[in-house]
Amino acid sequence: ETGVTQTPRHLVMGMTNKKSLKCEQHLGHNAMYWYKQSAKKPLELMFVYSLEERVENNSVPSRFSPECPNSSHLFLHLHTLQPEDSALYLCASSQDPGTDTQYFGPGTRLTVL
Amino acid sequence: AQKVTQAQTEISVVEKEDVTLDCVYETRDTTYYLFWYKQPPSGELVFLIRRNSFDEQNEISGRYSWNFQKSTSSFNFTITASQVVDSAVYFCALSEAQDSGYALNFGKGTSLLVTP
Numbered sequence: 013e014t015g016v017t018q019t020p021r022h023l024v025m026g027m028t029n030k031k032s033l034k035c036e037q038h039l040g041h042n043a044m045y046w047y048k049q050s051a052k053k054p055l056e057l058m059f060v061y062s063l064e065e066r067v068e069n070n071s072v073p074s075r076f077s078p079e080c081p082n083s084s085h086l087f088l089h090l091h092t093l094q095p096e097d098s099a100l101y102l103c104a105s106s107q108d109p110g111t112d113t114q115y116f117g118p119g120t121r122l123t124v125l
Numbered sequence: 126a127q128k129v130t131q132a133q134t135e136i137s138v139v140e141k142e143d144v145t146l147d148c149v150y151e152t153r154d155t156t157y158y159l160f161w162y163k164q165p166p167s168g169e170l171v172f173l174i175r176r177n178s179f180d181e182q183n184e185i186s187g188r189y190s191w192n193f194q195k196s197t198s199s200f201n202f203t204i205t206a207s208q209v210v211d212s213a214v215y216f217c218a219l220s221e222a223q224d225s226g227y228a229l230n231f232g233k234g235t236s237l238l239v240t241p
Contacts, residue, residue: 043227045227052233053233054127054129054230054231054232054233055229055231057227057228057229060226060227067227068226068227068228070228100168102168102170104170109227110220110222110227111157111158111220111221111222113160113172113175114172114229115172116162116169116170116171116172117169118167118168118169119168119169121168
């Protein structure tokens with residue numbers, strides 16, 4: 013595997029379900045990111061991790077819970093989501109957080125019923 | 126406030142035409158970086174270019190070229206002799222050394238459709 017991978021690619025869940033999104037980067041980077049992309053809106057940064065430590069959390073509701081067990085893996089745990097949370101969730105990584113180029117995964121298309 | 130403006134929401138061209146995608150940015154930082162990404166229908170954001178604020182040289186890569194002008198705060202992207210495979214949404218983004226934190230500030234994107 014190369015680059016940034018995300019699983020699953022598509023997810024449909026009910027509002028009472030609990031699910032997790034997984035991201036893995038094979039680039040040897042130190043920083044990982046979660047973005048949300050909704051229709052008609054710019055990409056929104058959700059969380060940033062640097063060397064497994066969360067360094068930014070942009071007022072994201074607590075129903076989204078990130079986890080970074082090591083510098084290669086990033087999870088987004090989802091519980092009691094709302095229909096408006098339906099979106100494309102993109103993971104990215106960069107050598108270091110900040111102005112380094114971010115490389116993105118293919119995203120997880122989430123639909124909340 | 127939106128830091129990156131892509132005024133063109135959708136552009137449609139016929140194959141082999143040249144097309145320019147506009148990007149205007151806003152920053153108070155003297156050190157910043159500008160990016161272009163391509164998002165094909167598959168969804169993945171593909172990195173195209175990164176330029177820093179101290180390098181105003183235009184760049185050419187195959188059919189792609191970029192025109193960075195600090196005087197007008199613009200970083201425009203031109204595709205020469207467009208092809209159907211160029212159809213995608215293109216995003217311009219800004220990263221600031223001081224003000225952005227860790228965020229890439231994206232524009233809303235320009236959807237390019239190239240028809241045969």
